Amino acid sequence: MVGGVTNGYSESTMVKIFRVILPVSDIEQATNFYCEFLGQSGRRVSPGRHYFDCGSVILACFDPRSDGDGFDAKPNPDHLYFAVSDLDAVFERARRLNCQEIEPHIAVRPWGERSFYCKDPFGNPICIVDDQTLFTGRQMP
Numbered sequence: 001m002v003g004g005v006t007n008g009y010s011e012s013t014m015v016k017i018f019r020v021i022l023p024v025s026d027i028e029q030a031t032n033f034y035c036e037f038l039g040q041s042g043r044r045v046s047p048g049r050h051y052f053d054c055g056s057v058i059l060a061c062f063d064p065r066s067d068g069d070g071f072d073a074k075p076n077p078d079h080l081y082f083a084v085s086d087l088d089a090v091f092e093r094a095r096r097l098n099c100q101e102i103e104p105h106i107a108v109r110p111w112g113e114r115s116f117y118c119k120d121p122f123g124n125p126i127c128i129v130d131d132q133t134l135f136t137g138r139q140m141p
Contacts, residue, residue, distance in 0.1 A: 016056075018056070019059075020080065021060050022061050022080065022124055023062055023074055023122065024061045024124075025072065027047070027050060030061040030120075030122065031044070031061065033121055034059070034120075036093070036097060037090075040053070047066050047067055048062060048064060048067025048069070049063075049067060073122065075123035075124045076125065079117065079126060080124065081127045081129055082126065082127070083134055085132075087114060087115070088106070090128050094116070094118055099118035099121075100118060100120070101118055101119045102118035102119075103118065112133055113134065113135050114130040114133045115130065115133075
């Protein structure tokens with residue numbers, strides 16, 4: 001979609017993201033961490049995959065070794081963004097869970113989002129954003 005125009009594509013042919021893979025090196029540790037961090041239990045779908053419903057997108061923690069694959073997990077190269085309704089509570093939760101490289105405080109970004117950055121125990125960079133301040137690029141802050 002460019003400038004509100006779908007370029008002739010119908011709603012039925014538009015592509016949607018439904019699952020994001022988050023590489024982890026220990027599925028049990030990842031399950032425990034993300035259950036607490038996300039505030040939900042999720043569900044184990046294979047020996048090395050644990051799924052969490054995050055709105056219309058599934059967050060899939062994936063430990064390749066536990067799934068029998070012959071390679072190690074490597075952290076994502078860039079941030080995965082989560083939107084939350086109580087940013088202050090999630091910031092405290094992240095501090096309590098000893099997230100790596102957590103910022104010392106919540107900040108308001110130049111584009112208007114109120115957020116904080118950190119890394120999960122597997123080195124995946126994540127950003128948590130107040131859902132009342134989301135900048136989607138559809139409107140100017």
